[in-house]
Amino acid sequence: MKNIIKGFALAAMTLTAPMAMAQSFPESPITIVVPFPPGGSTDLLARKIGESMAETLGQPVVVENRGGAGGTVGAHYVTQADPDGYTLLMGVTGSNAISAVLRDDLPYSPTEDFDPVSIVISSPLVLVVQSDSDFESVQDVIDFAAENPETFTHGTPGVGTSMHMAAELFGLESGTTLLHVPYSGSADALKDLLGGQIDSMFGDILVTSEHVKAGTLRPLAVTGTQEHFLLEGVPTMAEAGLENYAAFSWQGLFAPAGTPPEVLDTLYGAVSTALATDELKAVFAERGFLVEGMAPADSKAFIASEVEKWGRVVDAAGLKQ
Amino acid sequence: MEILQGLGLGLQTALGPSALLFCFIGVTVGTIVGVLPGVGALAAISLALPLTYYIDPTDALIMLAGIFYGAQYGGSTASILLNLPGTATAAITCLDGHPLAKQGKAPLALFVTAINSFIGSSIAIVLLMFFAPLVARVALNFGSAEYFAVMLLGLVAASTLTVGSPFKALAMVAFGIALGLVGTDVNTGQFRYDFGLLPLTDGFSLVAVAMGLFGVAEIIANIGQPPGTLHKLGRVRFKDMLPDRQQWREIWPPTLRGSAIGSFVGALPGTGPGIASLMSYAAEKRISRNPEKFGNGALEGLSAPEAANNASVQAAFIPTLSLGIPGDAVVAVLMGAMMLHGISPGPNLINDQPTMFWGLIMSFWVGNLILLVLNIPLIGLWVKLLSIPYHVLYPCIFVFICLGVYSADNSTFDIFVVLAFGVVGYGMRRFGFPATPVLLGFILGPLLEEHFRRAMLLARGDPLVFLERPISAAFLAVSALLLASAFWPRGRKGKAEEAADSGLDP
Numbered sequence: 001m002k003n004i005i006k007g008f009a010l011a012a013m014t015l016t017a018p019m020a021m022a023q024s025f026p027e028s029p030i031t032i033v034v035p036f037p038p039g040g041s042t043d044l045l046a047r048k049i050g051e052s053m054a055e056t057l058g059q060p061v062v063v064e065n066r067g068g069a070g071g072t073v074g075a076h077y078v079t080q081a082d083p084d085g086y087t088l089l090m091g092v093t094g095s096n097a098i099s100a101v102l103r104d105d106l107p108y109s110p111t112e113d114f115d116p117v118s119i120v121i122s123s124p125l126v127l128v129v130q131s132d133s134d135f136e137s138v139q140d141v142i143d144f145a146a147e148n149p150e151t152f153t154h155g156t157p158g159v160g161t162s163m164h165m166a167a168e169l170f171g172l173e174s175g176t177t178l179l180h181v182p183y184s185g186s187a188d189a190l191k192d193l194l195g196g197q198i199d200s201m202f203g204d205i206l207v208t209s210e211h212v213k214a215g216t217l218r219p220l221a222v223t224g225t226q227e228h229f230l231l232e233g234v235p236t237m238a239e240a241g242l243e244n245y246a247a248f249s250w251q252g253l254f255a256p257a258g259t260p261p262e263v264l265d266t267l268y269g270a271v272s273t274a275l276a277t278d279e280l281k282a283v284f285a286e287r288g289f290l291v292e293g294m295a296p297a298d299s300k301a302f303i304a305s306e307v308e309k310w311g312r313v314v315d316a317a318g319l320k321q
Numbered sequence: 322m323e324i325l326q327g328l329g330l331g332l333q334t335a336l337g338p339s340a341l342l343f344c345f346i347g348v349t350v351g352t353i354v355g356v357l358p359g360v361g362a363l364a365a366i367s368l369a370l371p372l373t374y375y376i377d378p379t380d381a382l383i384m385l386a387g388i389f390y391g392a393q394y395g396g397s398t399a400s401i402l403l404n405l406p407g408t409a410t411a412a413i414t415c416l417d418g419h420p421l422a423k424q425g426k427a428p429l430a431l432f433v434t435a436i437n438s439f440i441g442s443s444i445a446i447v448l449l450m451f452f453a454p455l456v457a458r459v460a461l462n463f464g465s466a467e468y469f470a471v472m473l474l475g476l477v478a479a480s481t482l483t484v485g486s487p488f489k490a491l492a493m494v495a496f497g498i499a500l501g502l503v504g505t506d507v508n509t510g511q512f513r514y515d516f517g518l519l520p521l522t523d524g525f526s527l528v529a530v531a532m533g534l535f536g537v538a539e540i541i542a543n544i545g546q547p548p549g550t551l552h553k554l555g556r557v558r559f560k561d562m563l564p565d566r567q568q569w570r571e572i573w574p575p576t577l578r579g580s581a582i583g584s585f586v587g588a589l590p591g592t593g594p595g596i597a598s599l600m601s602y603a604a605e606k607r608i609s610r611n612p613e614k615f616g617n618g619a620l621e622g623l624s625a626p627e628a629a630n631n632a633s634v635q636a637a638f639i640p641t642l643s644l645g646i647p648g649d650a651v652v653a654v655l656m657g658a659m660m661l662h663g664i665s666p667g668p669n670l671i672n673d674q675p676t677m678f679w680g681l682i683m684s685f686w687v688g689n690l691i692l693l694v695l696n697i698p699l700i701g702l703w704v705k706l707l708s709i710p711y712h713v714l715y716p717c718i719f720v721f722i723c724l725g726v727y728s729a730d731n732s733t734f735d736i737f738v739v740l741a742f743g744v745v746g747y748g749m750r751r752f753g754f755p756a757t758p759v760l761l762g763f764i765l766g767p768l769l770e771e772h773f774r775r776a777m778l779l780a781r782g783d784p785l786v787f788l789e790r791p792i793s794a795a796f797l798a799v800s801a802l803l804l805a806s807a808f809w810p811r812g813r814k815g816k817a818e819e820a821a822d823s824g825l826d827p
Contacts, residue, residue, distance in 0.1 A: 043661075182510070195462060
């Protein structure tokens with residue numbers, strides 16, 4: 001009911017005011033809500049993009065950290081803001097796609113309550129084992145897991161994270177079952193992998209590539225569709241034998257549902273300009289990000305495909321809460 | 322040889338003018354946020370982090386780290402003087418620090434904490450300098466079974482933490498564990514006891530619980546009370562601060578033990594200074610010949626946890642700098658700061674960024690020396706704060722508590738949490754239920770559960786795993802011995818202690 005009223009109000013607004021808004025937006029500072037504490041990659045992305053967007057738009061862009069519950073607290077906060085383009089969310093795979101299929105108990109809908117501005121970047125993960133492990137390739141893992149279901153362990157930073165989903169997709173595509181060992185953060189999982197308590201992990205590229213360089217971890221395959229520049233020579237899952245496999249974690253800018261399309265376009269223009277700067281390219285290369293910069297319509301279609309993909313994985317693995 | 326070179330390089334970096342300046346700013350800010358009740362290192366570092374995007378990465382880290390360990394110095398000040406912990410981890414300092422102040426020994430207590438903090442930090446920094454890779458490798462051998470055993474030992478040792486009825490204390494540990502259950506279940510991802518409130522799916526924040534139970538409750542308890550004896554404390558002379566020969570002897574051994582426990586706990590990723598100070602306090606009380614002194618102004622009960630929390634904070638840099646795995650939540654934010662500057666903390670850090678690595682370590686010495694020099698003259702000033710009338714002082718503190726709790730996550734919900742726990746804490750006091758065991762259960766309970774379930778998962782449900790792994794078995798054996806000794810407590814010292822014990826039971 002609330003949504004219907006909101007819908008009518010928004011429809012009325014978009015009918016009466018579109019031209020005026022498109023001309024004058026933005027008239028005051030814009031806030032990008034980061035649904036995590038400062039210091040993470042989402043925070044970095046929001047601040048760097050925000051700086052450049054402020055120049056293009058001629059208004060300050062303020063970053064506000066509202067961490068909690070895997071990004072859902074911040075996402076919920078943004079759904080309650082006015083859909084005028086002044087309050088935006090730097091959303092992630094978990095807060096804006098996986099949680100839609102994993103949970104029924106969220107007070108917002110990750111798909112219906114947002115209008116995406118742009119999927120800004122994506123980053124593949126990498127399946128790593130200890131460097132003295134017997135597993136030399138993805139095929140070794142599949143062979144072992146096929147004979148010993150629920151034995152090969154993988155650590156994740158928690159249920160429903162993109163690392164967890166990547167591993168469940170691996171099981172689905174290879175027809176095996178791995179043993180999921182959830183941690184309360186990726187650092188804890190990495191510690192147990194280095195200490196030999198668990199067999200493997202679908203890890204963040206930047207962090208694990210440091211350990212690969214130091215010779216403590218061995219990469220088996222990246223989850224993307226092409227070779228990654230921080231891990232040269234490491235095959236993709238498709239090259240390693242799982243033809244249909246692709247999993248990314250991504251980050252994107254979202255506005256509350258009902259934001260006028262002109263405003264979305266203005267914001268998207270500023271994002272595109274930002275992504276073309278050398279400074280941001282350098283930051284992304286350092287972090288191991290792949291630049292996406294999808295337009296609003298493409299972003300919406302991309303999210304729908306993500307929700308569909310992870311929905312299949314969640315159903316197959318029986319993870320629905 | 323390599324280490325000597327590193328030390329030289331580090332000193333050069335840390336004594337450079339900009340590094341010195343940022344170190345000074347960091348530790349000063351740290352001291353201030355430590356003293357202010359509610360505003361802790363985590364909130365301060367989160368706020369300061371975006372500012373450091375614009376300065377040199379090494380200077381940025383030196384400053385942020387300074388806030389972190391500086392806050393450990395300041396945290397005990399309010400605990401001692403006002404019975405209000407300045408940081409969540411300084412709650413344990415209230416137990417013996419405040420009684421000392423009530424006996425007119427506030428300057429002494431503050432001096433002892435400054436010295437102990439320095440000693441605890443120094444010992445951990447030495448470990449960090451010379452044995453970091455070795456300590457990190459030992460820490461890696463700790464799997465979930467070992468963590469469970471260590472936490473269990475902590476819980477058993479701490480079960481007699483406070484004076485008064487053991488049943489009430491036990492009930493409060495259970496209450497704390499129950500509070501710790503609120504949030505997302507790590508194993509299944511299910512929300513527990515969230516009552517449909519999204520902010521509760523992360524559980525209660527430690528700062529809000531601690532500040533409510535200790536801080537807000539203390540403020541409520543003081544409404545309408547006349548200013549106490551502390552009010553009349555006059556000018557502080559240096560003579561009042563110095564411990565005498567007998568007191569030095571009481572301080573030394575607990576300080577060293579506290580430093581050892583703190584370094585050990587700090588080097589284990591996923592723990593923190595709160596656990597370090599709780600465990601060292603419990604250990605001191607356990608081995609003391611006069612456990613009845615604890616809670617009534619025992620210098621041992623003040624020295625051990627103070628040394629432990631500082632040691633733990635410095636030792637938390639061991640896994641961070643040598644493995645790229647943060648030792649606790651605050652260091653995790655610091656690691657984020659490194660990554661923002663394009664430095665990936667990991668096993669290559671010491672080779673890739675020797676200037677930063679050694680510069681940061683040497684800045685710890687510089688920072689701790691500044692803190693020592695800074696804190697001793699400040700004692701006079703802090704004591705003077707007590708002459709501010711309560712009706713002015715407490716509302717100010719109350720505002721700071723709310724600010725601090727809010728700034729940690731920009732969450733108004735946490736302000737209501739701290740208020741609710743203030744009321745609960747006041748009620749507990751009225752009926753003689755101690756608050757420290759709640760904190761103990763709240764901190765250790767979730768860790769116990771998480772590691773127990775993970776150990777069982779990895780062992781495919783075989784409980785013998787805890788006995789088959791030697792480190793875990795050893796800790797369990799010590800816990801069992803401690804439990805057993807609780808049934809023969811009177812044998813060694815005879816009736817005198819028994820009389821003293823029963824005298825304290827209300």
